[in-house]
Amino acid sequence: MSRLKKALEKAKKDLPTIQLYDPEKQKAPESDDLEQKSIVQPETKIDDSRTKIQPISHDVLRDNKIFALFTKYKVNDQIKTLRTQVLKKLEKIGSNIIMITSANPGEGKTFTSINLGVSIAQELDRTVLVVDADLKNPAKDHYDFATDFFSMKVETGLADVLLGNIQMDDALINPGIEKLTILPGGNYLHNSAELLGSPQMELLIKEIKTRYKDRIIIFDTPAVLSCADPIQLTKFVENVLFVVEEEKTSSEDIRQSMKLLSDINIIGMIINKSKLK
Numbered sequence: 001m002s003r004l005k006k007a008l009e010k011a012k013k014d015l016p017t018i019q020l021y022d023p024e025k026q027k028a029p030e031s032d033d034l035e036q037k038s039i040v041q042p043e044t045k046i047d048d049s050r051t052k053i054q055p056i057s058h059d060v061l062r063d064n065k066i067f068a069l070f071t072k073y074k075v076n077d078q079i080k081t082l083r084t085q086v087l088k089k090l091e092k093i094g095s096n097i098i099m100i101t102s103a104n105p106g107e108g109k110t111f112t113s114i115n116l117g118v119s120i121a122q123e124l125d126r127t128v129l130v131v132d133a134d135l136k137n138p139a140k141d142h143y144d145f146a147t148d149f150f151s152m153k154v155e156t157g158l159a160d161v162l163l164g165n166i167q168m169d170d171a172l173i174n175p176g177i178e179k180l181t182i183l184p185g186g187n188y189l190h191n192s193a194e195l196l197g198s199p200q201m202e203l204l205i206k207e208i209k210t211r212y213k214d215r216i217i218i219f220d221t222p223a224v225l226s227c228a229d230p231i232q233l234t235k236f237v238e239n240v241l242f243v244v245e246e247e248k249t250s251s252e253d254i255r256q257s258m259k260l261l262s263d264i265n266i267i268g269m270i271i272n273k274s275k276l277k
Contacts, residue, residue, distance in 0.1 A: 019270075020112070020273070051174050054150070054152050055176030056176055066118055069177070082119075087126075089267045089268065098216075098217070098267065099239070101223060102245075103249050103256070103257045105222070108270070108273065111149075111272070113145070113218050127215045128180050128216050131219045132183065133229070134221060134222045144157075157186025159185060162204070168208075196229050197235055202236050205236045239266075242261070244270070245271075245272045
């Protein structure tokens with residue numbers, strides 16, 4: 001048994017886990033293997049009347065590793081399995097909101113957040129809101145998931161909503177995928193932890209949790225060991241999905257993360273970039 005799996009078992013023996021095959025090694029299917037339906041449809045239904053629509057092409061979504069839309073990728077099956085587990089867990093505990101985090105930056109939490117959200121949006125009776133709550137100064141090669149994964153040009157987002165500069169509905173974007181809405185991070189903040197734990201954030205979360213009964217809300221947050229932001233957010237988001245990267249995340253990092261998250265409901269762990277065949 002690898003050191004990583006031993007650490008996982010020691011940290012939380014009763015947590016469901018799932019392995020995601022290494023997304024970097026996914027073989028691109030031939031063009032005629034892609035899903036035939038258009039991502040952007042004239043009849044696309046958007047949840048909020050003021051939501052901006054920025055349709056994104058198949059090629060861009062595939063190149064940006066949004067594999068949940070393409071059935072020929074092996075990782076797509078793993079994402080569907082994750083979707084089933086998460087939805088069952090949320091239904092059991094009577095909740096519709098989760099945050100996805102990791103111990104350190106670059107371990108796959110944003111990849112997981114986006115692909116899980118896209119996969120849930122393909123369910124017949126679900127709508128999804130994915131929120132970029134990573135409001136700290138951007139790390140190298142990561143600025144905003146609207147840019148990184150959807151190649152969108154965004155000017156406002158969650159930070160601007162919390163500062164009272166705009167209304168939330170004015171910051172929402174639909175990438176042309178039916179039943180999926182994203183709230184970008186917006187401008188980066190030096191006091192992001194304080195804002196994520198503020199009464200404004202509490203009110204915003206109450207609103208998005210209750211506005212639509214069929215909506216699943218996913219918060220993509222910074223890594224637990226990198227800043228206080230995700231711990232602040234756990235005051236209002238009671239469920240956590242924790243991502244570890246095989247052969248990268250250390251057992252000590254997992255132990256420290258579990259200690260910081262000990263007072264909230266960890267609904268599962270994901271082993272990202274697994275070599276399991």
